[in-house]
Amino acid sequence: MRALDRKLLRDLWYLRGQALAIALVIGAGLAAVLMSISTLDSLQTTRAIYYRDYGFAHIFASLKRAPESLGERIAALPGVDRVATRVWAPVTIEIAGFTDPVSGLLVSAPRAGRADLNRLYLRAGRLLDPNRSDEVIIGDAFAEAHAFKPGDRLGVIVNGKRKQLNIVGIALSPEFIYQISPHAIFPDFARFGVLWMAHDALATAFDMDGAFNNVTLTLARGAREADVIERLDAVLERYGGLGAYGREDQLSHRFLSQEFTQLEQMGRTFSVIFLGVAVFLLNMVVTRLVSTQREEIATLKAFGYSNASIGLHYAKLVVAIVLLGIVAGVAAGIWLGQGLSHTYMEYYRFPYLHFQLRPSIVLGATLTTAVAALIGTVFAVRRAVRLPPAQAMRPEPPPLYRATLMERLGLQRWLSQPSRMILRHIERRPVKSALSVLGIGLAGGIVISGTFMTDAVDFMVEAEFRMAQREDIAVSFTEPTSYRALHELAALPGVTRVEPVRAVPVRLRHGQHIYRTAIQGLAPDADLHRTLDTHLQPVSFPPDGIVLTDYLGTRLDLKPGDLLTVEVLDGSQPVREVPVVGFVQQYIGTGGYMDLAALNRLLREDRAITGAFLAVDAHQRENVYARLKKMPRVAGVQVHENAIRNYYASIGDLLLTFMTFIAGLAGAITFGVVYNSARITLSERSRELASLRVLGFTRGEIAYILLGELALLTLAAIPLGFMVGRALSAHFIATIHQELFRVPLVLNPDTYALSAGIVLASAIISGLIVRRRLDRLDLIAVLKTKE
Amino acid sequence: MNPPDPTAAQADDPNVVFHVHGVTKVYPMGEVEVQALRGVDMDLYSGELVVLLGPSGSGKSTLLNILGGLDTPTAGHVLYRGRDLTRASERELTDYRRYHVGFVFQFYNLIPSLTARENVAVVTEIARQPMRPEEALELVGLGNRLDHFPAQLSGGEQQRVAIARAIAKNPEVLLCDEPTGALDSATGIVVLEAIERVNRELGTATAVITHNASIAQMADRVIYMGDGLITHVDTNATRKAPRELSW
Structure with a gap:
């Protein structure tokens, strides 16, 4: 080994404290980048593979009721590949020892011999026996929240009838990665569950023999989603179709995609910030480190070492330190990335994880780091060799100190x-x-x-x-109901205030911008459930027109005074034009708000509500839950603290x-x-x-x-x-x-x-x-x- | 532009190693300018041992650094074997230092992270016909201290490593800046013996800077400097051996 290289090794050892600290900076910066990007890549790959392996559908539609034979007509539509018709039913679930209201969705399981879309991944237990009507498979998240295992029993109320069911399996589904109640913004695994039952048994229980009320399908290669949705909507129209939608409006996928986008943006932003900061710091540290070697550099020069070979020597020193950081950073990045990916895998309940770390990402990040370090080295060495060696070896001339500002003062x-x-x-x-x-x-x-x-x-x-x-509790009804329901609720012991709400699923259209969301009609004197302006002051609605969350205003390119097309996805599905009167500040969720009476006028319906907000005396809460559960019209109950x-x-x-x-x-x-x-x-x-x-x-x-x-x-x-x-x-x-x-x-x-x-x-x-x-x-x- | 050197013909003399003419050097030191050399003329011949004698600030080190290609004069010419160092490029100066000059500094300037042998090897690895590092260290009496680090050596030993490092490349000139300046007299004499031996056995032209007049007695010629100028030059009829010196 050459003497200079030996010097390098010993210098490295001597500088080990600093070298480790520099390596720490680089390592942490790189680890942040690799962790973020690998986690995101892994999640997206895993989801794509999961969707593919378990036949996640492309298009989804609910309807009132259609005969099974319609399935064949749908399958024959241009652009359609595989079609699965099924029955699904909202249910109330009863769990011994759990007083909070629990709602659920009972879905007919994929049938043998039919297109099996949205297949189940069995975590525990077994699949359903198609001939048994008392078996159910439950979602993993719901099972975990209540510590259910195969062999346990639970009660459901389907179509007003109480049924006792045996849990035979616990499963995951690509369709319900996120199990979100249609009445909630965020998942609540303990209070909303997805359950699968044998098709025939569920059809019988829900009065759907020989019929279906939900259909999912996959697209043929090259088919345009929008075209197929249009054709499907046309076919389902007479059967009470509620508007077909693609994956991007499918609740679980949409939630997941938004979270992934967010993760991606966070990852990208942090990658840039961390790598930028690490590189800047590295450059600074390296410059100063080389500057302290001024004398040795001069000595080597005096012996006839060229600037290039001295530069190379220090470049090697820096590269060795940087390499240490890079190795540590890549290792830590992979380790943290795997850890984080696994955390997310469990969080999203993916059945498996395909960990992904693209070599190009590692290479790119590594090169950026190394180049930044070398640029710092080159500048520092150039400064050090610029002085004639005689001058560099001499003590520096006494630096020029002046009286400081403080002394001048x-x-x-x-x-x-x-x-x-x-x-x-x-x-x-x-x-x-x-x-x-x-x-x-x-x-x-x-x-x-x-x-x-x-x-x-x-x-x-x-x-x-x-x-x-x-509000303390948000109640939603199975279908639009008259105001009388408010009096019933107000009469419950413990309820101190009741406010009505009318929620309507809609497609908002302005120019070429489309957005699927809901409009809520609120009472003009609403005090429990309010909307706030940008100064967090309550907004009162004008008697006509719609108020949108500020995000939606930007998204749909609207300004106050614009006319917004509202396609209602409920009832007779009218299409109306509404003037936009303003925007409200809202941090969570999106949607539109109207005066309740104005909304009903718009729908040409008479004083109908779909839910209510309640204020409840804290001591009476359990009692109110119990009473609400017994009200047949109540489909869902959201407890505010749970939200x-x-x-x-x-x-x-x-x-x-x-x-x-x-x-x-x-x-x-x-x-x-x-x-x-x-x-x-x-x-x-x-x-x-x-x-x-x-x-x-x-x-x-x-x-x-x-x-x-x-x-x-x-x-x-x-x-x-x-x-x-x-x-x-x-x-x-x-x-x-x-x-x-x-x-x-x-x-x-x-x-x-x-x-x-x-x-x-x-x-x-x-x-x-x-x-x-x-x-x-x-x-x-x-x-x-x-x- | 410097005026042409009227004495340049002397530079063609094969016995002249250095021909110095009209060299001045001005340093900016903070807010003041220091005139280190005010017009120096001198020659250095093959195989001779010259002592540059003078008080601090007389310009000895500046002259030596310019001879060694460590620094450039503000004006004047320095010819090494007929080549003008003042017009040499950075690359040529590097080669000049690498192949022709050996340096010994007052403060040794050893690389602390390398052993005695390795400190010499740093130089021999880039030289053309070097001796082996062990051989060079043997020559200065350190054959038994090869694997010691600078911190494990006494001052005199460190300076002898520096001398071994300077001569290991078989340089044509050996330039020593106060080689005994940081040493006691007994140690200093051992170091001077090493220098004298290299000069005698290898025939290396040697210039030694000192402000210690006793050392002048070991030289062929003594060049006296003061205030940036050569004041006069003495020639010794006989050189004294270092061990006969005392101070």
Whole structure:
């Protein structure tokens, strides 16, 4: 081995502390990138394979009732590949020992010998015996929420009749990856369940013998979805078709897609931020590291080493350090990516996981890192070799110090000599000081961008569930009902207030923009369930016209005064034009709002409601549940506190899991940066400080000079980190503006405190390590050598 | 542009290693300019041992650094074997240092992470016809300290490693900047013996900088410097062996 390479190895060993810290920064940056991208790729691949393997349909439609023979006509439509007709029925579920209202969807299982779309993946137990009418398979999420296992029993109320069913299996379905009640925004696994029953048994129980009320189909190769939907709607029209829709409007797929999009945007944004910050810090650290080698570089030059070979030597040193980071980063990225993917796999209840890490991503991220490091090296080496060796080996001319601003202001009386040294040193090298502050600030900023989401989520809950929706219970009826139902509800003991609501599924159309959602008609004096404007003040609806959530306004390209086409997907399916009168601020969900009377006028229906919001005396809550369960018209009951819990459990968990990983990596980067700043400052100044020790300064005094500077820079960096964090968070929000919810830029003091805390803790730990090294400064060596 | 050198003909003399004419050097030092050399003329001949003597700040080190291609003059010419170093490119200066010059610095400038043998090898690996590192270290009496790191060696031993490193490439000139400056006299003499032996046995033209007048007695010629100029030159009839010196 050449002597220079041997020097390289020993230098690496000598610099191991710093090398590890640099590797930590790179590793954490790379890991964040690879973790995000591999998780997303894995989830998308897994979903695609799951959909393919289990025959997830392309088009879905519900209808009132059609004879089985219609299935063949549908199959013959151009563009249709396979068709599965079935029966599904909303049910109320009774579970012993669980008082909350539970609703469910009973679906006829794929039949043998027919096109088997949306097949079940059996987790436990067995498939249904087609000849038994008392068997049921239940969804995995629902089973887990109630600890059901094959052999357990549950009661359902189908079509007003109570039926006792035996659970024979627990399954997953590509159609119900998310099991969301049609009346809720977020999944609630304990209070909504999907159940599968043998087709004939369910048809009999639901009065659907020889008929179906739901159809799913797959598209033939090359068929256009919109064309097939149109043809299907035409066929189903006389059978009470409720509007066919594709995957993008299928509840589970839509929810999942929105979450994936969100994950993708988060992943992409964080990849850019993390890699950008890591690369900047790496460049800075490498530049300073090489600068400290000025003398050795001059010596090598004096022996006749060319600039190129010296550059190569340092490039090797940097590459070795970077390589360490890259190996660690790739390993950690894969490990974290697998961990996160598995967390999500369990969360989404995929039957399996196809972990994906594209080599091109690894290569791209690795090259970016390596190139950034090498650019830093080249610049630093070029600066080091620019000086003639004689000059580089000589002690640098005494740097030009000036009286600092503070002294010009005459404040030096209050500053000790060491304090003046600190200030002068910072002021003399403003660029280096500024870069240190910037580096630490960036690190502090990414901590904020990785943790602010908790604040935003809390704020959204506060605004949506405490200020806008203040009901205790939301009741939905099986079908539009007269106002009389309100009196029944109001008469329940414990109910203190009742407000009506009319919800209508619609397709909104403006120009070429189409959006499937619901319009809610609310009472003009609504106090429990309100909508808020951008200043979080309640909005009152004008007697005519529609108010939309601000997101929908943008999505449909609407401004107040525009006419909006409303295609109702219910009842007689009228198509109407409604003027848009305004927009409301809403963080979660999308939709339209109208005055209840105006909505009924629009539908040409008389004072009909589809649900109600209740305020309930807390002591009577259980009692109210029990009474509601016995009311045949009540299809679903949403308990407000559960809605909040579900929100946290779905969106909250999704975001927060990701953010926890990100915040950990951000913390690692912060420590790496602060520690490196401290170590390099030490190596730049150890001679000067050792000389002061020789002159009689105590260890404490020289530590004060070095660590005081570090402390000042760190303190300056903290507010900068706040600003960087806010800017990164704003950028982050801008990139994930989304259908499911719009994240507000809300940063609580505790998030700032966490960022400051991580920076300070890193600084203190680094300071202690540096302090230990200061205590062991070799004074004799300083006396013997120059400077 | 420097005026043409009227004495350039001397540079063609095969015995002249260095021909220096009208060299000046000005350093910017912070806000002041330091005039380190004010017009130096001198020659260095093959095989001779020259001592440059003068107080601190007299310009000795600056002159030596310019001779070694470590620094460039502000004005004037330095001819090495007829080639003008002041007009050499960066690449040519690198080659010049690599193949022709050996340096010994006052503060050794050893690479702390390499052993004695490796410190010499750093140079021999890039030279044309070097001796083996062991051989060079043997020559300075360190054959038994090959695998010691600089921190495990005394000051005199470190300086002898530096000398071994300087001569291992078989340079034509050996330039020593205060080689004993950081050493006690007994150790200094051992170091000077090593230099003298290299000069005598290998015939390497050697220039030694010192502000210690006693050392001048081991030289063929003594060049006195003061305030950036050569004040006068003495020629010793006989060279004293280093062990006869004392200070």
